[in-house]
Amino acid sequence: MKLIVTLLFFISAFNLSANEIRFNNKRIIVKLKEGQAMPSHHSIKKVQHLFKQLYVLHLEDVKSLKTDFLDSPAFEYVERDFYSGRNKLPQAERELEINEKMAGEFNDPKFGKLWHFNDKTGMSVNRAYKEVINAKGSEVIVAVVDTGVDYTHEDLKEVMWVNTKEIAGNNIDDDGNGYVDDVHGINTISRDSNGNATGNMKDTHSHGTHVSGIIGATQNNNVGIAGVASNVRIMGIRTVPNNGDELDVDVIESFLYAAKNGAKIINCSFGKAHNEGGMAVSETIKHIGETYGVLVIAASGNSSQNIDSRLTYPASFENDHLMVIASTSNRGGMSYFSNYGKKNVDLAAPGSSVYSTTPNNRYSSMSGTSMASPAAAGVAAEVLSHNPALGPVELKNLLMDSTTKVGRFSSKLVTGGRINLYNALQQALNR
Ligand SMILES: [Ca+2]
Numbered sequence: 001m002k003l004i005v006t007l008l009f010f011i012s013a014f015n016l017s018a019n020e021i022r023f024n025n026k027r028i029i030v031k032l033k034e035g036q037a038m039p040s041h042h043s044i045k046k047v048q049h050l051f052k053q054l055y056v057l058h059l060e061d062v063k064s065l066k067t068d069f070l071d072s073p074a075f076e077y078v079e080r081d082f083y084s085g086r087n088k089l090p091q092a093e094r095e096l097e098i099n100e101k102m103a104g105e106f107n108d109p110k111f112g113k114l115w116h117f118n119d120k121t122g123m124s125v126n127r128a129y130k131e132v133i134n135a136k137g138s139e140v141i142v143a144v145v146d147t148g149v150d151y152t153h154e155d156l157k158e159v160m161w162v163n164t165k166e167i168a169g170n171n172i173d174d175d176g177n178g179y180v181d182d183v184h185g186i187n188t189i190s191r192d193s194n195g196n197a198t199g200n201m202k203d204t205h206s207h208g209t210h211v212s213g214i215i216g217a218t219q220n221n222n223v224g225i226a227g228v229a230s231n232v233r234i235m236g237i238r239t240v241p242n243n244g245d246e247l248d249v250d251v252i253e254s255f256l257y258a259a260k261n262g263a264k265i266i267n268c269s270f271g272k273a274h275n276e277g278g279m280a281v282s283e284t285i286k287h288i289g290e291t292y293g294v295l296v297i298a299a300s301g302n303s304s305q306n307i308d309s310r311l312t313y314p315a316s317f318e319n320d321h322l323m324v325i326a327s328t329s330n331r332g333g334m335s336y337f338s339n340y341g342k343k344n345v346d347l348a349a350p351g352s353s354v355y356s357t358t359p360n361n362r363y364s365s366m367s368g369t370s371m372a373s374p375a376a377a378g379v380a381a382e383v384l385s386h387n388p389a390l391g392p393v394e395l396k397n398l399l400m401d402s403t404t405k406v407g408r409f410s411s412k413l414v415t416g417g418r419i420n421l422y423n424a425l426q427q428a429l430n431r
Pocket residue numbers: 166172173174175176177178179180181182
């Protein structure tokens with residue numbers, strides 16, 4: 001009897017926390033069955049098509065929809081627009097004391113702080129530039145779906161993606177893509193009176209700027225640091241609020257925007273611990289992978305857990321077009337905070353005390369799988385740059401096949417290894 005009481009207590013305690021999961025009552029996601037028309041309802045203010053059979057319904061209030069509407073046989077499924085829940089994002093921290101002297105291929109003055117470039121515990125970035133890369137590859141657009149980017153930063157402004165068909169600051173959607181003044185990306189958090197995402201994606205945290213610098217800070221400009229990739233354009237999409245509480249519909253919209261505007265890699269240094277059976281985000285990743293050739297790279301999360309059992313999203317989605325990244329430290333092992341999973345986490349990359357760009361021409365160290373994901377995205381971009389014929393699944397498989405094995409990782413990661421630019425490029429150039 002005592003056991004039952006205890007169990008009941010746990011069940012009710014779980015439900016209590018489950019009830020705290022919040023959703024946006026102004027939007028729902030619906031997937032129509034093939035050949036079905038959208039049912040009408042007086043509460044629907046706008047029907048927004050996402051792709052294929054997937055739509056967002058903009059509503060007065062989700063409660064005003066009668067159950068018979070939501071249960072309509074026209075729908076394959078209906079999903080609420082869930083918030084991820086508040087999440088403390090990595091912030092600037094004290095720098096690591098680095099004693100090793102790296103033989104540099106780069107003239108950037110703070111290059112010596114980039115331990116993740118080294119051969120022993122990093123990603124063999126130095127070695128790749130020294131021994132393999134002898135010409136610039138083609139340009140690759142990487143979308144950073146994050147807190148935004150300081151696109152005026154001295155070491156980022158040259159590598160920002162520019163929507164050349166859009167005139168800045170004239171309050172007109174010059175290229176007719178549905179977004180006004182989207183010169184470097186969009187902001188899905190701040191919306192105009194029509195509910196459209198705005199064009200000002202400037203970072204008001206520092207997370208997205210740090211992530212962007214790891215991927216692609218300008219190399220060899222005698223300024224700041226060097227990004228992992230040499231020929232990228234960073235598309236900045238502000239979708240993660242400063243308290244980490246992003247919405248599913250915003251994530252989907254960001255992914256679609258990035259894909260339609262030419263991004264081949266999307267970095268997701270965000271996640272949540274609940275999903276309520278949601279399919280729409282994962283279906284979007286599959287759709288942009290198959291239709292636009294995009295590889296989505298995501299952080300495994302920072303709660304020191306096995307995400308094969310403690311599921312976290314998007315990292316725990318089973319999806320060929322998603323590559324999930326754990327974090328390592330400069331000693332070569334897994335970072336104490338890193339999530340892992342033999343089934344759901346593909347490989348590791350440096351994420352502890354990674355030095356990169358922060359707003360207002362500053363630089364600092366941050367730690368998290370948030371930093372490991374862009375380190376891997378930088379490698380992916382550089383590899384793709386030298387072999388643009390690689391499809392997203394091919395690229396993912398190549399990166400996974402060319403990791404540096406780390407003994408203790410074999411039970412924690414699909415590949416049991418850390419991503420390695422030198423190895424990956426050798427493979428990419430021999431195809
Ligand atoms: Ca536009």
